[in-house]
Amino acid sequence: MIDLSCDYNDGAHPSVLEALIETNMEKLPGYGADVHTERAADLIRKACGLPAARVFFLSGGTQTNAIVISAMLKSYEGAVCAATGHISLHEAGAIELTGHEVLPLPETEGKITAAALEKFLRDARADGNRDHMVFPGLVYISFPTEYGTLYTKKELTALHNVCRSFDIPLFIDGARLGYGLGSEACDLGLPELARLCEVFYIGGTKAGALCGEAVVFTQDNMPAHFMTMVKQRGGLLAKGRLMGVQFETLFESDLYFNICSHADAMAMKMKRGLRALGIPLRINSPTNQQFPVFEDSILPELEGKLAWSFWEKPDETHTVARLACNWATRPEDIDGLLDLLREALNK
């Protein structure tokens, strides 16, 4: 069985586990006050080139989105995002549970445009009825998007400029950030991206860690008493070292970037292979997730041999699948996938 169903189906990168073992018997204070958490934050600040940034470690993506967004918004404000944004569709209403509306914008392959954002913000401010409407208080984008696509440096700069001109923070969901930065199609480095937003996070859960997302407030703009807000929302782990040690390992060398680039390379190998087989792609994703359009007739052939995720049904006879690579994906997994598909197509 080849399992490409998602990028969180393996454990942690071996180096991460080794670090947990090595540090296991150290007596460390709780709640993130330990040296590994501090060093991890330092390493991330250095990788971002932002000495004044504030870094906070949380355990998962939905938790991070809900805590960051609710901490940055006033009660009457909402979060603008692409209609396909993760917070809009797949987080079970976690943002609304904190009392805030998600304000969806039209998107193309998961991306919103600066022009559409500017129009939306201008209308929201100009509206004569604005006292009766939710104020846009933050703009949320994901990088890569839920479709694996990337904003270019130019596009991100334009979005950030719009946010700046309306004095609204830009928040980047980086649950898969490494796969974005590691893509050959990406024209941005981490320091550039960090300068083009007010807050973002570096996803660990889907990129080599057992759990953990590193939230980066880029300009000493972490809300006051953020730790207490995290505690209130159940996000503060007693053994904060669990996240500290993992991120320390991922960032004390180029490990984080290397494993993500590897996964992207595996995905590009997959993409080339799919194309060679004549299998269309729903989206031209340059990152670790690929979205092939399968004829439904081949699906029974894959049963028990390939684990994949259902994405959507574009019509009655086709199915879009999601296939994901991660640090543990090997070239032979991709070869196996392609062999399997070739066989199925030839039946």
Added chain:
Amino acid sequence: MIDLSCDYNDGAHPSVLEALIETNMEKLPGYGADVHTERAADLIRKACGLPAARVFFLSGGTQTNAIVISAMLKSYEGAVCAATGHISLHEAGAIELTGHEVLPLPETEGKITAAALEKFLRDARADGNRDHMVFPGLVYISFPTEYGTLYTKKELTALHNVCRSFDIPLFIDGARLGYGLGSEACDLGLPELARLCEVFYIGGTKAGALCGEAVVFTQDNMPAHFMTMVKQRGGLLAKGRLMGVQFETLFESDLYFNICSHADAMAMKMKRGLRALGIPLRINSPTNQQFPVFEDSILPELEGKLAWSFWEKPDETHTVARLACNWATRPEDIDGLLDLLREALNK
């Protein structure tokens, strides 16, 4: 430096880490649908002797309290607890953030009585103004309490009977459950305790795991769509295996009980030693946390040699400290502590 400041200053028990390593390369589905999580739930059901119980793994105590309480209450209901209860004082208002009042009862050494509970519930129901008051909708106790004390089987039975007669669920915060069950003073086993409440949790974070609390709904009474509620509140880890593997390890043998009994035994050794030194104890705790009353004059002697936690100042010249044992506490740590104190007292 001897560090007895808390019971979460070490990593995981080595067997737990080993299991994480062994299972690391298995391809497993996310969100708790993996075989280890399922097996951990089975093992816990077996340990409780409750085949119909439902088990759900969360990552920390405050998260667990907030999710379980909010899932079981209606909007106009509150949680009754001891005035010293963790949810009342030290969770930064996490319960109130979910919209529910915490209704404090007078306590003695962290424990409430069935008589006081019955009177409170009766008054709350009888009150002519009850439409204008919060309804008690759940009773929360901790076992052991925040002071390390234990309810006897008789006391817990009485509390549960009161709850039953008012048709209100009893919820036991077991963040340190093992230390309670492992105490020589405890006259209850896990199956008995499980039968005396509607929901409880088995704390892993403070007892051998890196993180994780196993919530047990004892009577197939898990609220419908509980998983979605967990997702909404940011408690659903993508790599649910992290908790599943740890609890599987703790419960596939008697590991959980053994490490907790060990810690309790270390604490009893400490208690005997403290008494022998003539150091009074704030509370007669039979579990892993001890609360010696130090003369302030000896505190400077401990600096740099002992890590302890501040508990409270009973008067101008004394300080109550908290000293905690866990799976990693060795007899020589206790001996070292006692030597240190003997020396300090003799100065």
Added chain:
Amino acid sequence: MIDLSCDYNDGAHPSVLEALIETNMEKLPGYGADVHTERAADLIRKACGLPAARVFFLSGGTQTNAIVISAMLKSYEGAVCAATGHISLHEAGAIELTGHEVLPLPETEGKITAAALEKFLRDARADGNRDHMVFPGLVYISFPTEYGTLYTKKELTALHNVCRSFDIPLFIDGARLGYGLGSEACDLGLPELARLCEVFYIGGTKAGALCGEAVVFTQDNMPAHFMTMVKQRGGLLAKGRLMGVQFETLFESDLYFNICSHADAMAMKMKRGLRALGIPLRINSPTNQQFPVFEDSILPELEGKLAWSFWEKPDETHTVARLACNWATRPEDIDGLLDLLREALNK
């Protein structure tokens, strides 16, 4: 100055004020336990032909929407509504503040279709990821809609049937209910409408009262302890008589229906006049609100002579206005409006 800017720019119908004066010196219990509130509820039950219905009086529309919706939903459920629904756009996020998502459906002139609703509900239930998505828990429609349009009996029956088949309650926002029922285009009576939903409200604020909305749970399905939930959300008036007396007056005769029919008749007179003048209508509204499309060039001519509301700008040179009639609108107001427009057009 002719003021047709909205339907809440006058006080109460004189009969309503008289009743407040007549009952003013009666000593009455608070919080809705008075005889007038009880009688108003009886009269409404009778008007609906639903002896088992439960009636509760609240003070305004947004309050009513937030209280009813939050009382009927579980935490992980959301309210489905037309994308143009009042709760989606113009209530400042009041529903989200209670923790629930508003799930927008495409609409035409403010109306959703049974087919679109059925597809949405079926997809929501079928989705493999549904544990990670908000559950549709209630369907909200407004009657008349925000555009003044009406569901036909057939359309409403179809919507209700879909709701029934998914076991989801249908909630009708009747802030302007009387103007719907009073319209010549309406093929439904109050008893029929009441049978085609689980809960609805009869708007008083915009139809003859100073304030007040009568919520009707049609099938003895008022949530338990609803009064306490109302208290919690700040909707319980100490002098509940204020609403009781007003609704008693509106429903002890046909007053409520008569004043709404009158307003609709005035609106139809306006519509005929606008058409005669060649002024296009944005929407063909059969109720008390009309939406003429003015050339921007005539707007300066109206200044100081006509109070109207801005609705939207369809293009650079036109403006859609909202003009509303209520119980106090006189034929001469409409004549005055038409004279004014005729004059402006001829300049």
Added chain:
Amino acid sequence: MIDLSCDYNDGAHPSVLEALIETNMEKLPGYGADVHTERAADLIRKACGLPAARVFFLSGGTQTNAIVISAMLKSYEGAVCAATGHISLHEAGAIELTGHEVLPLPETEGKITAAALEKFLRDARADGNRDHMVFPGLVYISFPTEYGTLYTKKELTALHNVCRSFDIPLFIDGARLGYGLGSEACDLGLPELARLCEVFYIGGTKAGALCGEAVVFTQDNMPAHFMTMVKQRGGLLAKGRLMGVQFETLFESDLYFNICSHADAMAMKMKRGLRALGIPLRINSPTNQQFPVFEDSILPELEGKLAWSFWEKPDETHTVARLACNWATRPEDIDGLLDLLREALNK
């Protein structure tokens, strides 16, 4: 039947009703933008001697408390109040529903002391665990208290000074403010009281109006977008004139003060009479509510002749009643009450 059960059992003062009639046919904009609301705010600013104060009208006490407190607190802050405070006991958890804890202080006859407050705030700030505890973010007192008692100018000044030194706003619940200011025992005027807090409200519902509370932010410190927050919480009436006209009437002369003084005078007449009859008073209240301690044996004699409220049972054979006066209480009502009691006692 003499009805002294509460101070909201009558309608509005006749002058208030007359003003509603006189202004009824005026065309006025909605949501508080009308001239009467503006003038009412001006009159209140003038009465307070605070030209920069911001005034906002809401419809009831619980609504006001929940909106003001939630608007002024950060998510991790709570409201300090007397353990007997209305928000702590009798508002069905409305404050907690907004996500904030109520932090109770010990009280005497409903009053807290500056010394106790200072100690509480100092401890809260000093606590080593403060990141895990709710921050006190606002101090709530009621004037008069729930027991009818009053803070002296000296006591209020001391409380305010403590609040100032900790930079925490003081919020005075004035649901019965007029009865406090109108009491002979009160050594404060409205301007003095207004200067000793950051925000307070002038209760209309219980003092001559049909509904309405005037919130006064004393120092141009109304939270930004307060109107939108009011809308979100369902407190914004479309016909804002309802509150504007009533408060305009109450404050364009000394009407508000006169009717409250009258009620206090009636209460003092009652108090003297009760004492002359040898009926003890639970509390020495100088305001419109009195709390006689009745022997249970006389209660049957009062049945059908006197409407009173149950307050509490101090022992098995006595009952504390609440008897309240308002603008409509006549000397002959008090005489009737005293005759009734005299008769009952002599049986």
